[in-house]
Amino acid sequence: MGQQLSRHPLTAAGILIALGIIYGDIGTSPLYVFKAIVGQGTINPRLVYGGLSCIFWTLTLQTTVKYVIITLRADNKGEGGILSLFSLVRKNGKWIVFPAMLGGAALLADGMITPAITISSAIEGLGIFYPQLQTVPIVLVIVAVLFSLQRFGTAVVGRLFGPVMLIWFSMLAILGFTHLAGTPAILKAVSPHYAIQTIVSHPDALLIIGAVFLCTTGAEALYSDLGHCGLKNIRVSWVFVKACLLFNYFGQGAWLLEHDGALLAGSNPFYMVMPTWFVPYGISIATLAAVIASQAMISGAFTLVAEAVRLNLWPKVRLVHPNLLKGQLYVPSANWILFVGCIIVILVFRESAKMEAAYGLAINISFIVTTMLMTVFLLQKRVPKAVAIGFLVIYLIIESTFFVGNVSKFTHGGWLTLLITAIIFSMMFCWWWARKIKNRHTRFVDIGKYIPIISEIGRDKSIPLYASQLVYLTSANFDSEIEESIIYSIIRKKPKRADVYWLVHVDVTDSPYTGEYEITQLVPGRLIRVDFRLGFRDEQRISILFREIVENLVANGEVDIKSNFDTLRKYHIDGDFRFIVLERVLFNTSAFRFAERIVLDVYHLLKAFSLSEERSFGLDSSFVTVERVPLLGPSSLPKKRLKRTK
Known part of the structure; x- marks a missing residue:
């Protein structure tokens, strides 16, 4: 870990880079989380407090404790990610390759869904001014341009990521705080009592759990991009990011309490907290943030495929370096697979609300895989067995609960995630096993x-x-x-x-x-x-x-x-x-x-x-x-x- 820290010292520039590279996915979650929690039902305080409490403790336990505090310490010469973790622990058993392939397949499936849901959520804000506007063609054009530009690298656009995301998170915090200040009682939702009460007694508890999980999608990116930003820059920047996210979530919760008993009727609380004059600017900034989130996920998918190729877990494909910058990678075959998958997701679901069911499952699977591999890593580092097993049990309970909540939406779109993940896993498995067969018969x-x-x-x-x-x-x-x-x-x-x-x-x-x-x-x-x-x-x-x-x-x-x-x-x-x-x-x-x-x-x-x-x-x-x-x-x-x- 010392090598990593020396390469990425804590600096303002490092923090800005971390904002641009890492937090696009988790940072755009306020676009759709509360909309998914409330759905088409009536707004009521019990649901608002319960949903907020679940969001707060999910970000704390899942993102802060598991990833920022614990998992980031499992660096492989400064690099992170599921396959880096697999490389660290694979000597502990032949079975370890199977969860690693499953986690990699789930992350690639997520690479198809992330651009679809984030860009759709941002563009759908135009419905405030143009209720009859068909947003699907606009989303398709943006996605097509985004994937077409990959061959040129992201060096130029990447320089803009940090400042844009700084503006985005600042906007989240300011908009949320303006409503939070008027309804300070909403802070009671910090109590875990409301989260437990909602999970235990709410009739739609499973659907709410699946919706809440969307607030932590993107946590895996904190680990995957460890080599690009460094441990200290990620930890310090997360403090700022988490504060901005919570301000916005609690601000949305305060707005919902002000409209107790009303129907959300397709409106998005994210845009409702904005002053009317600011909505066009908010939509523009949200669209830029959504594109950045999508770009980060696509770049991560390229790195994942390149690692899988060299670990003999993926067919040998062409890897292109658009420029001389380290980390700039373009994988043509992966780019077009992701593009086609993304287009299919958009055309099948057409609305971000219908994509939410498909979105959570892929990341949920990768979270469970990381928990399993991290337990092996902790045992390998001779952490007391009780601590390692405790980590495994606690997070398997949390993530299995989320998994049940996400699976409950199987017929509403979760089937597509599992289908894509299963296809990618089958490809990796067959390639790996066939090489084993051929090696077994090499004399x-x-x-x-x-x-x-x-x-x-x-x-x-x-x-x-x-x-x-x-x-x-x-x-x-x-x-x-x-x-x-x-x-x-x-x-x-x-x-x-x-x-x-x-x-x-x-x-x-x-x-x-x-x-x-x-x-x-x-x-x-x-x-x-x-x-x-x-x-x-x-x-x-x-x-x-x-x-x-x-x-x-x-x-x-x-x-x-x-x-x-x-x-x-x-x-x-x-x-x-x-x-x-x-x-x-x-x-x-x-x-x-x-x-x-x-x-x-x-x-x-x-x-x-x-x-x-x-x-x-x-x-x-x-x-x-x-x-x-x-x-x-x-x-x-x-x-x-x-x-x-x-």
Whole structure:
């Protein structure tokens, strides 16, 4: 954690950046929370006090205690998020990968719903002036422009995020305080008595619980963006943000008490607390805040997909860096998946009120996953077992209660969230399991037995020179082993003579950023193994990294890459490099279990839309040869007995 703090000291600029990056989602929740709590029913003090009390204690227990105080301490070399936490604790059990995939899938589903509900809630404020206005086309245009701009990066727009969100939170506090000052009795809602009474006795308690949960959506962003802002900046800025949110919620509650017995009738308390002359400005600021909230969620989804790719939990897809700024990432495939999903959500529900049911479930699932992984982390850090189990029990009770409340809205829209989450989880699960199956049937041999043969092939002038420098990517974790398929490629398929043979292995570490390598001279100057150790957030541009290593080895006199053709060597011209990528193809899949065959079918479908091995490792295709090698499945088929007749 010391490294993190030194990179992000507590500064005014750091706090402003935190306001712009982290709090868009949770900061725009006042747009729809109280509207969802009251619904179409009659305004009554019991509901107002109970709803406010639930909001206050949810923000306190769920966001402040769980995330700001406890979870932010689980930093992975300064980085946070579900997959960073998974990388910290995955050695504690093979089962940990399943909740990690579920949490990642839920966050990606949330990336589709957040732009839809936040932008719709903001634009629907225009209904105050134009009751017959169709807001859906406006929302669709804003969403289309937002996703279209992703390819250019967010560096320029990002500079505006902090100041805009500062204006937004200041507006929330001022508007809320003006009504709160006139009805100070509303502060009684701080008492947990009102929250408990509402949960226990209100006839629509489950619906209210599901609506209240919307006030804490976005809490996961505090942890996910830890690496961008730093612990101290997040904690200090949260004090300001929470105060502004509570002022606004209590101000809305005071306005509702002033209209005791009335029907909300589609009106939004968020806009009702504004003076009429200010509403156009309020709608404009709310729209900007909604766009910022959506942008933050989209950027978070890109980072999540990039991490999942490098942890082998997602198909290999193209990752683009629009500029040289660290953290600027664009994932084209994820961008358009989110865009299509967002459009579907808007067209299916059309109104923010109908999206609320779908919104809470995705985040609720990710909260439960974080609770499970954090418990493992606390036990790993040797926190007293009673404390860790207490944390697990308390937050599972809280989040399970919210989950029941959200599930109660299943038929009203929650089904879509679960469907999207299930589809994304299935993709991650099939990709992960299929790789396990393929690795299980990859055969390794002792490389020592083949070193003399490889050395002689390199000197055998009767074999045509295949390449001066021949490079193979290997998945063997130990330098004493090699895939049988590589031996087959060098020796048996068609002998490949080279001046130097290279074996390159990439190990993805549990740390976000690692840039290390090791050199093993299996045969000095003739057979060399390179082991990369790269973090799960590092770019795996092997072609560039390998060239840098070769240049270092040449400078140190550890290897000679000059061409051995007489003419070329006379003029000190380097020999050519050729990368061999072995594509493992499974045969005899009928011998696999039914579930494994289904997984492999899905895997092959995903692979058809994913990057090839050479592109995923950043290799120049002009220097790459792809060889398909058989990867035999289990030999459970009965052997046929053939009889010779002649």
